[in-house]
Amino acid sequence: MLMPQKRLKAVSFGLLSPDVIRKISVGSIITPDTYEEDGTPIDTGPMSLRLGTIDPSQKCKTCGNRVGQCPGHFGHIELAKPVIHVGFVKIIYQLLQATCCKCGRLLLPQRDIDRIRKIMKERPRLWAIIKNRLVAKVLKRATKTMECPHCGEQQVKIRLERPTTFYEKTKSGERKITPDIIRARLEKIPDEDYEVLGFNPKASRPEWMVLTVLPVPPVTVRPSITLESGLRSEDDLTHKIVDIIRINERLKEQIDMGAPMAIIEELWDLLQYHVTTYFDNEVSGIPPARHRSGRVLRTLAQRLKGKEGRFRSSLSGKRVDFSARTVISPDPNLSINEVGVPIEVAKTLTIPEKVTSWNIDELRELVIRGPYEHPGANYIIRPDGRRIDLRYVKDRKAVAEALAPGYIVERHIRDGDVALFNRQPSLHRMSIMAHKVKVLPYKTFRLNLCVCPPYNADFDGDEMNLHIPQSEEARAEALTLMLVEQQILSPRYGGPIIGGTQDYILGAFLLSQKNTLLTEEEVQQLLFLADVTELPGPAIIKPKKLWTGKQVISALLPKGLNYTLKASACRKCSECKKFDCPYDAYIVVANGELVAGVIDKKSIGAGEPESLLHRIIKDFGINKGSWFLDCALKVFLNYAFLHGFTMNLDDVMLPKEVVNEILKRLREAEVKVEELIARYKRGELEQMPGKTLEETLETLIHEVLSNARDNVGKLAAQYLKPTSNALMMARSGSRGSMLNLTQMAANVGQQTVRGERILRGYFERTLPHFKRGDLGAAARGYVYSSFKRGLNPLEFFFHAMGGREGLVDTALRTSQSGYMQRRLINALQDLHVEYDGTVRTADDKIVQLMYGEDGVDPSKSDHGKAVNIEKTIEKVLGVAALK
Amino acid sequence: MLKKKFTILDHELVPKHILLSKEEKRQLLEQLKIRPEQLPWIRASDPVAKLIGAKPGDIVKIIRKSPTAGETVAYRFVVP
Numbered sequence A: 001m002l003m004p005q006k007r008l009k010a011v012s013f014g015l016l017s018p019d020v021i022r023k024i025s026v027g028s029i030i031t032p033d034t035y036e037e038d039g040t041p042i043d044t045g046p047m048s049l050r051l052g053t054i055d056p057s058q059k060c061k062t063c064g065n066r067v068g069q070c071p072g073h074f075g076h077i078e079l080a081k082p083v084i085h086v087g088f089v090k091i092i093y094q095l096l097q098a099t100c101c102k103c104g105r106l107l108l109p110q111r112d113i114d115r116i117r118k119i120m121k122e123r124p125r126l127w128a129i130i131k132n133r134l135v136a137k138v139l140k141r142a143t144k145t146m147e148c149p150h151c152g153e154q155q156v157k158i159r160l161e162r163p164t165t166f167y168e169k170t171k172s173g174e175r176k177i178t179p180d181i182i183r184a185r186l187e188k189i190p191d192e193d194y195e196v197l198g199f200n201p202k203a204s205r206p207e208w209m210v211l212t213v214l215p216v217p218p219v220t221v222r223p224s225i226t227l228e229s230g231l232r233s234e235d236d237l238t239h240k241i242v243d244i245i246r247i248n249e250r251l252k253e254q255i256d257m258g259a260p261m262a263i264i265e266e267l268w269d270l271l272q273y274h275v276t277t278y279f280d281n282e283v284s285g286i287p288p289a290r291h292r293s294g295r296v297l298r299t300l301a302q303r304l305k306g307k308e309g310r311f312r313s314s315l316s317g318k319r320v321d322f323s324a325r326t327v328i329s330p331d332p333n334l335s336i337n338e339v340g341v342p343i344e345v346a347k348t349l350t351i352p353e354k355v356t357s358w359n360i361d362e363l364r365e366l367v368i369r370g371p372y373e374h375p376g377a378n379y380i381i382r383p384d385g386r387r388i389d390l391r392y393v394k395d396r397k398a399v400a401e402a403l404a405p406g407y408i409v410e411r412h413i414r415d416g417d418v419a420l421f422n423r424q425p426s427l428h429r430m431s432i433m434a435h436k437v438k439v440l441p442y443k444t445f446r447l448n449l450c451v452c453p454p455y456n457a458d459f460d461g462d463e464m465n466l467h468i469p470q471s472e473e474a475r476a477e478a479l480t481l482m483l484v485e486q487q488i489l490s491p492r493y494g495g496p497i498i499g500g501t502q503d504y505i506l507g508a509f510l511l512s513q514k515n516t517l518l519t520e521e522e523v524q525q526l527l528f529l530a531d532v533t534e535l536p537g538p539a540i541i542k543p544k545k546l547w548t549g550k551q552v553i554s555a556l557l558p559k560g561l562n563y564t565l566k567a568s569a570c571r572k573c574s575e576c577k578k579f580d581c582p583y584d585a586y587i588v589v590a591n592g593e594l595v596a597g598v599i600d601k602k603s604i605g606a607g608e609p610e611s612l613l614h615r616i617i618k619d620f621g622i623n624k625g626s627w628f629l630d631c632a633l634k635v636f637l638n639y640a641f642l643h644g645f646t647m648n649l650d651d652v653m654l655p656k657e658v659v660n661e662i663l664k665r666l667r668e669a670e671v672k673v674e675e676l677i678a679r680y681k682r683g684e685l686e687q688m689p690g691k692t693l694e695e696t697l698e699t700l701i702h703e704v705l706s707n708a709r710d711n712v713g714k715l716a717a718q719y720l721k722p723t724s725n726a727l728m729m730a731r732s733g734s735r736g737s738m739l740n741l742t743q744m745a746a747n748v749g750q751q752t753v754r755g756e757r758i759l760r761g762y763f764e765r766t767l768p769h770f771k772r773g774d775l776g777a778a779a780r781g782y783v784y785s786s787f788k789r790g791l792n793p794l795e796f797f798f799h800a801m802g803g804r805e806g807l808v809d810t811a812l813r814t815s816q817s818g819y820m821q822r823r824l825i826n827a828l829q830d831l832h833v834e835y836d837g838t839v840r841t842a843d844d845k846i847v848q849l850m851y852g853e854d855g856v857d858p859s860k861s862d863h864g865k866a867v868n869i870e871k872t873i874e875k876v877l878g879v880a881a882l883k
Numbered sequence B: 001m002l003k004k005k006f007t008i009l010d011h012e013l014v015p016k017h018i019l020l021s022k023e024e025k026r027q028l029l030e031q032l033k034i035r036p037e038q039l040p041w042i043r044a045s046d047p048v049a050k051l052i053g054a055k056p057g058d059i060v061k062i063i064r065k066s067p068t069a070g071e072t073v074a075y076r077f078v079v080p
Helices: A018-024 A086-098 A110-122 A124-144 A179-188 A191-196 A236-257 A261-279 A300-304 A310-315 A343-348 A360-369 A396-402 A449-455 A472-482 A502-511 A520-529 A549-556 A612-643 A656-682 A693-719 A725-732 A738-745 A793-828 A869-877 B022-032 B047-051
Strands: A025-028 A074-084 A157-161 A165-170 A173-177 A210-216 A323-330 A338-342 A350-354 A377-381 A387-389 A408-412 A418-422 A432-440 A445-447 A463-467 A517-519 A546-548 A563-566 A586-590 A593-596 A846-848 B016-019 B041-043 B059-066 B070-079
Touching (some): A018 A025, A018 A074, A074 A261, A086 A157, A086 A179, A086 A261, A110 A124, A110 A191, A300 A310, A338 A343, A343 A432, A360 A377, A360 A396, A432 A445, A445 A463, A449 A502, A502 A549, A502 A725, A517 A520, A520 A546, A520 A549, A520 A612, A546 A549, A563 A612, A693 A738, A725 A738, B022 B059
Parallel strands (some): A025 A074, A323 A445, A338 A432
Antiparallel strands (some): A157 A165, A165 A173, A323 A463, A338 A445, A377 A408, A418 A432, A418 A463, A517 A546, A586 A593, B016 B059, B059 B070
16 A cells, blocks of 8 residues: 655644635534434534534434544534634734734834844744744834834723733723724734734734634534433533524624613623633633533633643553553562563463464464463464454364465464563653563562662552563564663663662672681572582581682672772771771672672662672673673572571660660750750850851750760660671661661651751640740650650650651652653753764754763763773772782 | 942853854854754843854854863854
């Protein structure tokens, strides 16, 4: 099927003239009722069969086609009096102000008009660019002119009363200008002046903005629906059209009868109201038109506007086939490039495969197996384009025999097929990645835990979507560009966004401890998971062969890797002891051998730039990187299983003396606060610059209390058992922070609302348990207790206040940043980097002469810098240089 | 009243603006293969543009500090 191809050069928008409206109309609509008693549509009513048909049993009176074929036809209403189109009120207002009310000329001297016309005619390209700005200037100047330079007429001020009424300020007072007068004035504007105002008189004459004829859209645009009760319910637009016709007919009658002006004007205004709400039912200044039930009508503008409008919902958004959605769950045994797909899903989603002489036998087997058995097929498409649904084929063997090259078989997806996997909100490009299908039993999608961070997924009920690319091109593109391993390095800062989380980090931390010793069986068990079959020599031979955890890790590191890093466990001592670090936080890898240091979040964590993982990917490539994520991390996780891990109350238990010391220090802080308050009350407090006395007091109290908290926290951290499981989690960075720990063990600290100590509640006090004006720590939401000792009821209440604020903030922030993101993306989506390195817009305007001003691709950079000099030197000189 | 004793060009936050000659302008447009309107714009009424005497149709070269590239060059097309 060869269609003549045309290239779209331009789109031009204009207004419908009354003549055009009449020409496209199949007839005048004058009856304000839809159906006769017997249920047939009235021929001159808004549901006329001439306007098209929505009833499958009826033929369109205009074109004779039935439902699917008839495109629908416009009708029209001859308005008894002209009315203003709300959409153009602003332009009409500007035009009235900028032109003479008598002669219709633009209120600028002929000289200026000629000058602008010259630019327009002689330099059309420049005109296109400066049009808007020049027109704005012209309007401003013309509006200010109060005496017509062409006919000398004195101009009057015109006022617009929203939405559609114009007034003229004459000496004798304000006078309303009716739409027919407005239309007459707009008619007088000559084409030449109209052009200077930036309009194209061929596409739109200003008087067309005042309606004398109203088009009636085809019924296909506003279908009525029949309820189960047999009652018919009309579309909102139809209701509105009925209203317009009714008032229009009444107005016509009254004019014909020669009714007094007052009555006519009242009806005229009503007609204006109905036409206005027909276009836009959310115009400010008038009440929205309502349905009989009180529901606000959804008219033309509402159909287009907003998230549920035609643009965002029907045109930018589309529904797709070949997709699936279900709950996700974890599977550490899958590769990061894989996704576990339930058999049921795999039997529904298909891939069209062309029959060739190479795959015909295989495809025959699939066809024979049919639609209900897993590696099967659902449809066959014959070379003549006919689809055979295998569900209804009795003898599938015969159909399979009939297969020949040129046929297409829609076969079930199976292991190794490419699928796009997505989790909303799709905030960055890693929210949709290509995975290879792995068909598994049960009913959830399964994914490797390392890909949770880019999707921001967890397993508390999250659902994800799966799409199957249908064409060869789409599959190839997905595989080379979107596959998970291609996305490990984040384009945001160059670090790996895919990496270890939680248990992986903890496992690695435990395994890399200095005192971890493993038996031969254990080492074999672990390394087997990574397909490493060669054991390194044991570190200890007698009495039993033993290997250190670091040896196991070394077996997983690529040969030739040299690297140093400070781990998460680093306490940031004032002077780094390097190799002799007491916390083993100084990591050294020499030629793929982990010489010193523990492996923790800084080394294998997701989103950690400059990590061990990052280094492996940069030095040894994506393949090695994804192998490391698949296999090495699996070893760490399994060591965590082997080791076993839990957390208990003892983890946050402190010796009695320490608890007493903590309480003592908190009491001291309390006394200090009391002192500050006393000094404030005596007026001895020295005011801080830029702060009121009260603010000064708050600052000082805050300082004292937060110091106390930090103090106590440090003390607690010092006396927590070194074997504490919770402490290990915080140290390794796998879960929880030191702050969480000290809040559990020592002291929760100050609760805040809006960044201040809690001060709301009753008159001059937070709760009735305190005296009025009590500024003390306890009365303002300081929690002395720790989570382990437990909060007293007052503390609990304050803590809940702070907690609630946090929740509200997150809810608010997500919606706000979501909207900001939408606008940003809309503004930036067409920017691209040209081959000369410049960043340009869709119409090739230059934004930057060089991307990011330095032309560096952040995903290939070291934290935004093109080269990391330190690492390069280290690489050249070797680790020896460090000693 | 205080007499005007300084120019904004001396302020550290105002980058260096240079008015291009006709020849330089031609070369730049040739090098980038663009029409002048495709460059970002600067108003002729911009304080710096006024000071260096830029007229609509001119091109201004701006040299400024950049957090990524150290020093970077940008061009502006002067419009009314």
